[in-house]
Amino acid sequence: MNAGNIPIVKQLVLLGGGHAHVEVLRNFAVRTEPGLQLVLVTRDIHTPYSGMLPGLVAGHYEFDEAHIDLRPLARLAGAQVIHAPVNGMDLDARLLHLSDRPPIRYDVLSINAGARPRMASVPGAAEHAIPVKPIDGLLERWNEIRERVKARRGSSAFRIAVVGGGAGGVELLLSLQTALESPAVEYTLVTASAEILPTHASGVRRRYRTVLADREITVISNTSVISVNKRKLRCDDDSSLAYDALFWVTDAAPPAWIRESGLATDEAGFLAVNRFLQSTSHPEIFAAGDCAAMLESPRPKSGVFAVRQGPPLADNLRAAVRLETLEAYSPQRRFLSLISTGDQNAVASWGPLAAQGEWVWRWKDRIDRTWMEKYQDVDRILKMRSKMRPPQARPELRCGGCGAKIGSKVLRKVLHKLGIEGTDDAALVSVDGRKQLLQTVDFFREFVGDPYRFGRIAAHHAINDVLAMRARPDSALVTVVVPHGKDSFIEHTLIQLLSGVKDVLQEHGAALIGGHSAEGAELSIGLTVNGSLVAQKAWSKKGIREGDHLILTKPLGTGVLFAADMQGRAQGRWISAALDCMDQSNARAVDILGNARASACTDVTGFGFLLHLQEMLGDSLSANVHVENVPRLPGVDQLLATGLASTMAPKNAAATEDIPVKYAGILHDPQTAGGLLAGVSDNQIENCLRKLREAGYTDASAIGRVVPRDDSRNVKLLHSPS
Numbered sequence: 001m002n003a004g005n006i007p008i009v010k011q012l013v014l015l016g017g018g019h020a021h022v023e024v025l026r027n028f029a030v031r032t033e034p035g036l037q038l039v040l041v042t043r044d045i046h047t048p049y050s051g052m053l054p055g056l057v058a059g060h061y062e063f064d065e066a067h068i069d070l071r072p073l074a075r076l077a078g079a080q081v082i083h084a085p086v087n088g089m090d091l092d093a094r095l096l097h098l099s100d101r102p103p104i105r106y107d108v109l110s111i112n113a114g115a116r117p118r119m120a121s122v123p124g125a126a127e128h129a130i131p132v133k134p135i136d137g138l139l140e141r142w143n144e145i146r147e148r149v150k151a152r153r154g155s156s157a158f159r160i161a162v163v164g165g166g167a168g169g170v171e172l173l174l175s176l177q178t179a180l181e182s183p184a185v186e187y188t189l190v191t192a193s194a195e196i197l198p199t200h201a202s203g204v205r206r207r208y209r210t211v212l213a214d215r216e217i218t219v220i221s222n223t224s225v226i227s228v229n230k231r232k233l234r235c236d237d238d239s240s241l242a243y244d245a246l247f248w249v250t251d252a253a254p255p256a257w258i259r260e261s262g263l264a265t266d267e268a269g270f271l272a273v274n275r276f277l278q279s280t281s282h283p284e285i286f287a288a289g290d291c292a293a294m295l296e297s298p299r300p301k302s303g304v305f306a307v308r309q310g311p312p313l314a315d316n317l318r319a320a321v322r323l324e325t326l327e328a329y330s331p332q333r334r335f336l337s338l339i340s341t342g343d344q345n346a347v348a349s350w351g352p353l354a355a356q357g358e359w360v361w362r363w364k365d366r367i368d369r370t371w372m373e374k375y376q377d378v379d380r381i382l383k384m385r386s387k388m389r390p391p392q393a394r395p396e397l398r399c400g401g402c403g404a405k406i407g408s409k410v411l412r413k414v415l416h417k418l419g420i421e422g423t424d425d426a427a428l429v430s431v432d433g434r435k436q437l438l439q440t441v442d443f444f445r446e447f448v449g450d451p452y453r454f455g456r457i458a459a460h461h462a463i464n465d466v467l468a469m470r471a472r473p474d475s476a477l478v479t480v481v482v483p484h485g486k487d488s489f490i491e492h493t494l495i496q497l498l499s500g501v502k503d504v505l506q507e508h509g510a511a512l513i514g515g516h517s518a519e520g521a522e523l524s525i526g527l528t529v530n531g532s533l534v535a536q537k538a539w540s541k542k543g544i545r546e547g548d549h550l551i552l553t554k555p556l557g558t559g560v561l562f563a564a565d566m567q568g569r570a571q572g573r574w575i576s577a578a579l580d581c582m583d584q585s586n587a588r589a590v591d592i593l594g595n596a597r598a599s600a601c602t603d604v605t606g607f608g609f610l611l612h613l614q615e616m617l618g619d620s621l622s623a624n625v626h627v628e629n630v631p632r633l634p635g636v637d638q639l640l641a642t643g644l645a646s647t648m649a650p651k652n653a654a655a656t657e658d659i660p661v662k663y664a665g666i667l668h669d670p671q672t673a674g675g676l677l678a679g680v681s682d683n684q685i686e687n688c689l690r691k692l693r694e695a696g697y698t699d700a701s702a703i704g705r706v707v708p709r710d711d712s713r714n715v716k717l718l719h720s721p722s
Helices: 019-030 050-058 070-076 135-151 167-180 202-214 256-260 303-322 358-376 378-388 408-417 451-467 487-507 558-566 572-582 587-595 608-617 636-641 649-654 661-667 685-694
Strands: 010-015 036-042 046-048 067-069 080-083 086-090 095-098 108-111 158-163 185-190 218-220 225-228 232-235 240-242 245-248 271-273 285-287 292-294 337-341 343-350 353-357 427-431 435-445 472-483 511-520 524-533 549-552 600-603 621-626 676-680 701-708 715-718
Touching: 010 019, 010 303, 019 036, 019 070, 019 303, 019 358, 019 378, 036 070, 046 050, 046 135, 050 135, 050 167, 050 337, 050 358, 067 070, 067 358, 070 080, 070 378, 070 558, 070 572, 086 256, 108 303, 135 158, 135 167, 135 245, 158 167, 167 185, 167 202, 167 245, 167 337, 202 337, 202 343, 202 353, 271 285, 285 303, 337 358, 343 358, 353 358, 358 378, 435 451, 451 472, 451 487, 451 524, 451 572, 451 600, 472 487, 487 511, 487 524, 549 685, 558 572, 558 636, 587 676, 587 685, 600 608, 608 621, 608 649, 608 661, 608 676, 608 715, 636 661, 649 661, 685 701
Parallel strands: 010 036, 010 108, 036 080, 108 285, 158 185, 158 245, 185 218, 271 292, 472 511, 621 715
Antiparallel strands: 046 067, 086 095, 225 232, 232 240, 337 343, 343 353, 427 435, 435 524, 472 524, 549 676, 549 701, 600 676, 621 701
16 A cells, blocks of 8 residues: 555554454555555455345345445555464564464464354354354354255154344244245244343333244253264253254353453453554554453444444544544444344334334445445545545556566567567476476566465466476576565565465575665565476477367466456455465466376466467467366456456467457466466367366366467367357
C-alpha cells in the first residue's frame, strides 16, 4: 500500500480475517497510508459472515453470498496476503510464528482471530462432535452429512443432536432441518441452561419454544454433556443420547496460543484489551472480536460487536502507526438481534421486546446483504477511494511475474542484430566430451503479494528451464531488488524472499551460492541457475516427431488470473489454486516423461502456450490441438469472458499466427512457473498420463498431436475433444 517511492518505515500486521479486520482493510483501501506496509495473515481466504451462516446452511444463500473474499479486499488495500495459520508469538522480538515458513515481523499488530466452541472440558467432544467453528470445517462436514442422509436406507431415523441452547445452537438446528426436509430425521437440542436462548427476553424464548414444538424437535434442558463417544453422548443426570451426527455450539473458547504467548488475558483466556481495543500488557498490539475481552466494558461474544469494533479499530491502528492519540471506543449496552427460524422467517429481539414474521427475515436479509456489499463491491471501494484523492492520471497496471517479459518479436529482432541465436530453454555447454553444463537466467517483478511464496515461485520458474532439458539444478545466484525502507523492513523482506528461494533449491538438491542486492521502487528477483546432465542426452525443443501426442502437465491461466488479482477482480480461491499450482515442482514430471521416452520438451512460460508450441514444431511440422482439452486453472474462463488479459498477451499474439479470438486469450496467456509441454509416442501416452496424474499432476492432459505440415499454418485448432 506504499505510494510512490516513499520509504517503508512501519509494518502493520492484521492477524485473522474476522468482521473487524474486513473493515480495517476497506478503510485502508479507501485511504492508503504512506510509508506503511500492511500485511494480512489469515488461515482462511474467504471469511464467513456469521449473520448469514444459518441462511447458508438452510440453502437460502450461495457460498459467495455469505462469504467475504479477503484477497481482493487486501489487494485493494495494498496488503501482502500470507495464507497460513499462526502457531505462536515472540512478543519481545515482535514476531508471529507460522508453520513451514519464516516468522512475520510486526511494528503494530492487530488480532481478530475469532474463537471456537469450548470442547476441551468434555472428553470425546473434540474427537466426535462437529464444532460450529471454524465454519469451513462445519460446512465440509455438513455436506458429508447431507449425502449420508440422502443415501440412508431402512426404517430407522437419522439422529441429529445439537449441544448448545443459545441463539447459535437454535438457529443452526432449525437451519439443518430446513435444508434436509426429510421426515426420516430426528432432531434433539441439549442445553445446560434451564431455558433456551437464556440471554433473550421471555417473548423471544416463548416464540422459539413454539417453533421447536411445532417442528417436533426434542429439547433437553438443564442438562450438561459430560462425555462423548462415537455413537452416544452422556449427560450429568446419567442419561445418554444416541446420535448419528453431533453439532457443538456452546460457549466460546479462546485460541490457546494467546495465553501461551504471554499476552495479558481475562480469567477465561481471552486477550485483555482496554477501551482503545489495545492490549493491556503490550501497547503495540490491538485486538477485536471474539478473541478479545474488553475489561472495562464486558460484552457477550457476538458478531454484532466485532462489526461495530471495525471502524474504531481502523482509526486507532492508523493513529498507532502515526504515533497519534488513540480514541476510546464505548460499545452499546443493548443491541438488536434478528434470529432466523431456519425457513425465511425470523424473530427480532431488542431488550424486553420481541417480534416475529417473514417481514423480520426480509429486514434481516436486507441488513446482511447491505453490510456484505461494502466489502464485496470492488467498484464501490474504488469510487470511494477516488473521492479521497485529488484527480490524477492513473498509470496502466502492468503485469508482474513472467507476464512482465519483453515481447518475443522485439527480443528476437535484438538478438538477431547482435548475432545471438538459439531457442532452447537453457544454454548447454559440454565439458570434457561427457558432462554437460546448463545455465539459465530469469528475472521479474513481484506479483504474488507474499515475499516468501514469491521467492518459491521465482525459484521454480527459473529451475524449470533446466528441468525442461532433462537436467538437474546444482546451484543458483540470486539478484534482488527490495523497495526503499528502514533496515528492519529490508531485512525482513530479504529473509522472507530468500528463504523461499533457498527452500525450493534445497528441495531440488541445489544450493544458493551468492548473488547481488539493491534498493528500488518495487520488489523484484532474478535467478541464474546452473545445472548439469551426465550420461544422457538433453532434451531439445526441436526433437519432437511426427505422430507424437502433445502432453501438457499443468493448467494454463496464471497471466490473466494475476492481471485480475492486481485489480481486485480475481476470487481468492482462484489465486490460491494458482499459487499451489505454480509452487508444484516439475521434477517428478521430468522423470515420468523421461521414462516414457519423450522426444522433446519445453516449459510453458511468459511467451504463452502457442508460441512455445510453434518453436517446437519448426518449419516442417504442424499440430492438431483440441482446444477443449487444454487444461485451465479455476476462474480463467470466467475472467477471459470479461475481456481481461495480461499485458503480455497482445505481445504474444503479435509474434504468432492468427487464431480465432475466442481461443487467443488462453493460448497466448503468459505463464509463470508453468507446466511442461512434451511429445510422447502413441504406445506411451496412456501410461504416461496415468503416472503423471498419480504423481499429483491432476490436470495433465493430452491436448493434440503432431502431424506433417501441409499448408502455411503451424497449428490447427480443433473444436471437439479427441
